[in-house]
Amino acid sequence: MRALIERELSDCSKPVRDLAGHIGAGRGKMIRPGLLLLSGLACGGITGKHIHTAAIIEMIHSATLLHDDVVDEGDIRRGVATLNKLRGNESAVLLGDFLLSRVFRLCTGLEPPAARTIASAAVQTCEGELRQIAQRSNWRLSESQYLEIIAEKTAALFSGACSLGAMLAGGNGRQVKMLADYGCKTGIAFQITDDLLDLTGEQARTGKPIGNDLVCGKLTLPLIHFFSSAGKKEKADVIRLIDHPRSSSKRVFSLSKILREHGSIDYAQRRAAGFVKQAIRSLAGLKDSDGKDALVETARIVARRTV
Amino acid sequence: MRALIERELSDCSKPVRDLAGHIGAGRGKMIRPGLLLLSGLACGGITGKHIHTAAIIEMIHSATLLHDDVVDEGDIRRGVATLNKLRGNESAVLLGDFLLSRVFRLCTGLEPPAARTIASAAVQTCEGELRQIAQRSNWRLSESQYLEIIAEKTAALFSGACSLGAMLAGGNGRQVKMLADYGCKTGIAFQITDDLLDLTGEQARTGKPIGNDLVCGKLTLPLIHFFSSAGKKEKADVIRLIDHPRSSSKRVFSLSKILREHGSIDYAQRRAAGFVKQAIRSLAGLKDSDGKDALVETARIVARRTV
Numbered sequence: 001m002r003a004l005i006e007r008e009l010s011d012c013s014k015p016v017r018d019l020a021g022h023i024g025a026g027r028g029k030m031i032r033p034g035l036l037l038l039s040g041l042a043c044g045g046i047t048g049k050h051i052h053t054a055a056i057i058e059m060i061h062s063a064t065l066l067h068d069d070v071v072d073e074g075d076i077r078r079g080v081a082t083l084n085k086l087r088g089n090e091s092a093v094l095l096g097d098f099l100l101s102r103v104f105r106l107c108t109g110l111e112p113p114a115a116r117t118i119a120s121a122a123v124q125t126c127e128g129e130l131r132q133i134a135q136r137s138n139w140r141l142s143e144s145q146y147l148e149i150i151a152e153k154t155a156a157l158f159s160g161a162c163s164l165g166a167m168l169a170g171g172n173g174r175q176v177k178m179l180a181d182y183g184c185k186t187g188i189a190f191q192i193t194d195d196l197l198d199l200t201g202e203q204a205r206t207g208k209p210i211g212n213d214l215v216c217g218k219l220t221l222p223l224i225h226f227f228s229s230a231g232k233k234e235k236a237d238v239i240r241l242i243d244h245p246r247s248s249s250k251r252v253f254s255l256s257k258i259l260r261e262h263g264s265i266d267y268a269q270r271r272a273a274g275f276v277k278q279a280i281r282s283l284a285g286l287k288d289s290d291g292k293d294a295l296v297e298t299a300r301i302v303a304r305r306t307v
Numbered sequence: 308m309r310a311l312i313e314r315e316l317s318d319c320s321k322p323v324r325d326l327a328g329h330i331g332a333g334r335g336k337m338i339r340p341g342l343l344l345l346s347g348l349a350c351g352g353i354t355g356k357h358i359h360t361a362a363i364i365e366m367i368h369s370a371t372l373l374h375d376d377v378v379d380e381g382d383i384r385r386g387v388a389t390l391n392k393l394r395g396n397e398s399a400v401l402l403g404d405f406l407l408s409r410v411f412r413l414c415t416g417l418e419p420p421a422a423r424t425i426a427s428a429a430v431q432t433c434e435g436e437l438r439q440i441a442q443r444s445n446w447r448l449s450e451s452q453y454l455e456i457i458a459e460k461t462a463a464l465f466s467g468a469c470s471l472g473a474m475l476a477g478g479n480g481r482q483v484k485m486l487a488d489y490g491c492k493t494g495i496a497f498q499i500t501d502d503l504l505d506l507t508g509e510q511a512r513t514g515k516p517i518g519n520d521l522v523c524g525k526l527t528l529p530l531i532h533f534f535s536s537a538g539k540k541e542k543a544d545v546i547r548l549i550d551h552p553r554s555s556s557k558r559v560f561s562l563s564k565i566l567r568e569h570g571s572i573d574y575a576q577r578r579a580a581g582f583v584k585q586a587i588r589s590l591a592g593l594k595d596s597d598g599k600d601a602l603v604e605t606a607r608i609v610a611r612r613t614v
Contacts, residue, residue, distance in 0.1 A: 016437045067404060070377075071397035090378035090440050093400055097374060098433035100404070104411045105426035108419055119412035126405035130323045133397050 001033055004055040008102055019087065019095045028065075031302075032161045033058045035186070038298065039165025039179045041291025042283070049168045052106075053114060057161045059103050060122055064129075064157075066096035071133065072216045079207035114164055121160030128152025137217035139239070143224050147188065154194075155187025162186075178282050182295065185279035189303045192272040195220035197306070199256045200265060205307050211252035214242050221268040222259045230262060272303040308340055311362040315409055326394065326402050335385060338609075339468045340365045342493070345605065346472025346486045348598025349590070356475045359413075360421060364468045366410050367429055371436075371464075373403035378440065379523045386514035421471055428467030435459025444524035446546070450531050454495065461501075462494025469493075485589050489602060492586035496610045499579040502527035504613070506563045507572060512614050518559035521549050528575040529566045537569060579610040 009020040033054030040046040068074065069082040070092045076082060084092035100122075107115040132149045135141050162183030166176045197206050198213045199222060213220055219227075223242070227235060241255045259265050279299040286292050316327040340361030347353040375381065376389040377399045383389060391399035407429075414422040439456050442448050469490030473483045504513050505520045506529060520527055526534075530549070534542060548562045566572050586606040593599050 013434055013438055016434055018441070019437065064404075067400050070400055089396065091437075093374050093377055094433060094436045094440060097371075097403075097407070098430070098437055100407055100411075101426065101429040101433045104407075104414070105423070105430050107411070108414070108422045108426050112415055115415045116412070119408065119415050122408040123405070123412050126401060126408045127320055127323055129401045130326065130398075130405055131320055133401060134325075 001030075001051050001055045001058070004051065005059060008055070008059070008106070009099075012098075016095075016098060019083070019091055020098075028058075028061075029307075030058060031190070031298075032061055032157055035158060035183060035295070035298065036161040036165040038291050038294045039162040039183070040169040041165075042286055042289055042295055043166040043171035043175050043179065043291070044169040047168060049110075049114075050165060053110065053118070053164050053168060054161070056103050056106050056118060057157065057164070059099050059106075060118070060125075061157060063096040063099035063103070064125060066092045066099070068129075070096075071129070072212060074208065074212065077208050114167060117160050117164055117167065121156045124152045124156035125154075128154070128156065132218065135219070139219060139223075139227060141219045141224060143221065143228070146219065146221060146224055150188055150191040151184065154191040155184045158187030158190065159183035175286065178286055181282035182279045182299070185275045185282060186299045186302055189272045189275035189279065189299065192221050192268055192275070193303050193305060196222065196265065196268050196272070199252065199259065201306065207307070210249060211255075214252070214255075221271060222256075222264040225264040225267045226259055226262055229264075234258070234262070269303070276300060276303045308337075308358050308362045308365070311358065312366060315362070315366070315413070316406075319405075323402075323405060326390070326398055327405075335365075335368075336614075337365060338497070338605075339368055339464055342465060342490060342602070342605065343468040343472040345598050345601045346469040346490070347476040348472075349593055349596055349602055350473040350478035350482050350486065350598070351476040354475060356417075356421075357472060360417065360425070360471050360475060361468070363410050363413050363425060364464065364471070366406050366413075367425070367432075368464065370403040370406035370410070371432060373399045373406070375436075377403075378436070379519060381515065381519065383515050421474060424467050424471055424474065428463045431459045431463035432461075435461070435463065439525065442526070446526060446530075446534060448526045448531060450528065450535070453526065453528060453531055457495055457498040457502075458491065461498040462491045465494030465497065466490035482593065485593055488589035489586045489606070492582045492589060493606045493609055496579045496582035496586065496606065499528050499575055499582070500610050500612060503529065503572065503575050503579070506559065506566065508613065514614070517556060518562075521559070521562075528578060529563075529571040532571040532574045533566055533569055536571075541565070541569070576610070583607060583610045 010017055012020070036054045036057055037046055037050055040050045065077060066083060069077060070084050070089045074082050075085045082092070083095060103118070107118055128149050128151070132153055135145065135149065159180045160183070163176045163180035166179040171179070195213060198210060198220065201210055223238070226238060230238070238255065238258060241251055256265065276299045280296050283292055283295060317324055319327070343361045343364055344353055344357055347357045372384065373390060376384060377391050377396045381389050382392045389399070390402060410425075414425055435456050435458070439460060442452065442456065466487045467490070470483045470487040473486040478486070502520060505517060505527065508517055530545070533545060537545070545562065545565060548558055563572065583606045587603050590599055590602060
């Protein structure tokens with residue numbers, strides 16, 4: 001699959017190839033393509049189409065990362081300087097567009113249901129991102145609004161990947177639905193955990209700076225829980241900490257200490273674990289197999305990860 | 308077609324609708340969808356599919372404008388403030404992505420050859436844009452490199468639109484090829500003229516600031532001609548004028564005066580007219596019809612326009 005992505009990115013003019021070398025497509029955790037393949041395994045087996053489609057899903061993810069880094073003014077990703085930092089926003093915007101247009105062209109060779117699933121996941125991802133920036137610095141964001149946003153901006157691609165895996169393995173409608181549910185719940189747990197790592201992680205492990213969500217005015221689950229349950233004075237202290245144009249690791253550390261003492265970190269972890277349980281439960285009707293076992297294990301790892 | 312675009316953009320969540328109201332899709336010259344419809348007329352007649360596909364082409368164009376304005380830091384477009392100016396780069400990047408993903412989803416409902424034509428045009432547009440930024444501030448760009456860039460970044464979508472028009476009207480392979488050639492040459496003439504207007508136009512008429520290409524380090528045909536034919540002293544004078552972090556209308560005026568006196572403006576106009584002639588010649592084998600007449604007239608207007 002890495003070879004497929006590399007081939008797709010090398011089949012272009014030199015300036016594009018030079019830029020494409022920076023994006024690190026195929027160097028991440030590859031969780032979305034991994035889920036697609038495991039879903040295939042759990043529903044009858046993997047074909048060449050699975051590999052091809054998994055590469056497409058990872059390319060979409062790479063494109064969203066490129067644009068996310070422009071949107072969030074991210075400097076570091078996967079432990080290295082981002083393309084927008086190295087070569088300017090324009091390169092990151094245009095290379096993301098290039099990736100998306102290549103995806104779009106690759107999809108014209110797929111069966112219509114598979115192409116539709118991918119396109120719908122891409123639309124939902126964009127809608128979620130737009131919803132999120134519309135809620136920037138809204139310190140009153142509710143938990144349900146937050147969950148709606150991450151279901152679109154993150155879980156839609158997880159869900160699409162899993163349902164494609166089932167679909168391409170010849171899974172029936174029920175199986176496709178089970179895998180779509182599993183992907184959605186796993187994606188939500190993944191994003192809650194990702195947001196937690198922004199508060200409690202270590203840059204050396206996560207490969208990206210800590211506290212960036214706060215700088216971008218993104219409210220995540222621990223803070224939503226805190227604001228909905230803390231007293232006036234505690235809230236004022238936290239607002240002072242987060243209402244600062246730039247976060248420092250010291251400030252993020254103080255904040256995560258307050259959130260931990262208040263039980264908000266725990267709360268978010270429990271919510272992530274709850275979605276993992278729901279994800280696993282979605283697979284209940286699926287025949288036992290190595291693929292199913294691996295999916296169960298993957299969902300568990302998603303909420304326990306530290307990178 | 309405007310109604311189709313509006314419907315596609317209104318079928319989404321409120322924050323997205325709010326943003327979509329800014330982009331002015333359907334408020335431009337609509338030249339690409341216009342060419343698609345005329346190409347259909349010239350090859351047998353227009354169907355509902357033509358209207359649908361023309362809307363898709365205009366949505367792609369709107370998305371590229373949104374991202375171009377981020378890349379070029381454009382403040383004004385079509386006489387109004389750009390979305391990146393009003394709502395920040397992030398909104399412009401994400402709304403462009405949203406438009407592209409909607410296009411992608413709409414294309415999954417088209418016949419594969421039509422979807423492939425659109426996807427290939429999108430890929431080429433992106434490749435051209437990336438090639439262009441790789442050549443930023445390269446004052447030695449050759450005319451052939453310039454033509455290669457604009458053939459991809461602009462003419463590919465023109466060519467795609469025209470060949471789609473022919474294809475959807477049931478045109479044969481020869482007709483589709485003729486229309487693709489016509490679109491390519493018309494697109495090149497359009498872009499040469501667009502670049503000329505950046506030097507010689509009036510903001511009140513073009514709806515965008517003059518001299519922006521220079522600020523962005525984009526070398527266009529009059530300057531390429533000048534650098535390839537002027538003496539050392541003249542070149543040094545021009546480099547002084549353009550090597551300035553911001554252009555002023557006074558500086559652009561001085562520059563366009565030098566270029567005019569040197570014959571470089573004339574040269575670019577003659578080149579554009581030459582491509583118009585080639586575009587018209589591409590249609591020679593096409594049966595006479597109102598559609599063909601309108602295509603001929605459109606190509607002529609493209610190189611004569613002042614807006």
